[in-house]
Amino acid sequence: MGHLKMLRVVLIVMMVVSSGCAFNDPNLDDYYKQQAAAQSDKQQLNLKLRQHFEASENYYKAGDFVKAEAECLAMLELKPEEEVVLYRMGTIKFRLGQFDEAAAYFERTILRNPKNGKAQYNLASIRLMQADNHFKYYAAMAGKDADLSKVSKLMAAIDKFNRKQDLTSQSESLDKLAGALKK
Incomplete structure (x- = not known):
């Protein structure tokens, strides 16, 4: 009787694996694609913030407060x-x-x-x-x-x-x- 239960479990696992549900879940693929896109967006945001920040600091040190302000406002649009x-x-x-x-x-x-x-x-x-x-x-x-x-x-x-x-x-x-x- 123990062999019968084991056979059922093996058959169920084989059905799940052969149907692709466990490893090729389209929802899971979408999830990983969304995560990768979000990570890429975050990296781009950080790059833009860093560029605006460096420009703002350079303008500020040079005494060009109007341009420094414009760079800061651009940063605040990205991260309020x-x-x-x-x-x-x-x-x-x-x-x-x-x-x-x-x-x-x-x-x-x-x-x-x-x-x-x-x-x-x-x-x-x-x-x-x-x-x-x-x-x-x-x-x-x-x-x-x-x-x-x-x-x-x-x-x-x-x-x-x-x-x-x-x-x-x-x-x-x-x-x-x-x-x-x-x-």
Whole structure:
């Protein structure tokens, strides 16, 4: 009886092998073709990203921020939330004097990686610059009887931070500025 079971198993295996189901499955062939195509597409994407990145960095180092921006935008079309490119766009926009746009790119960078210290620092610096401008506007528009002593202290602290005078570290300078804001 054991031989009969073994014979059945052998016959079933032979039928499956002879019909080609186990080794020539068209669905399996399609799967491997799709995997190969996906791998090829990924390699092409990485090649394009690398080419745009190198061109962008060369333009940036040469001071041609408009061309560097165009290369970064091409990268963002291929990979919309690439942290390195978002950060570089922030620095490009800053160099072009487009501070709101720079801040937006640094914010997107921080969303991708909250531990990106450079993006955090740059965003804080932009916000301080903007605050300084608002305080100056407020001081110019305030009435003659307005007490501007606190605003003047804040503006001086921001100015000192921006000029980095007598400051030993970024964190210390931010602590000093925060202290000035509390007063």
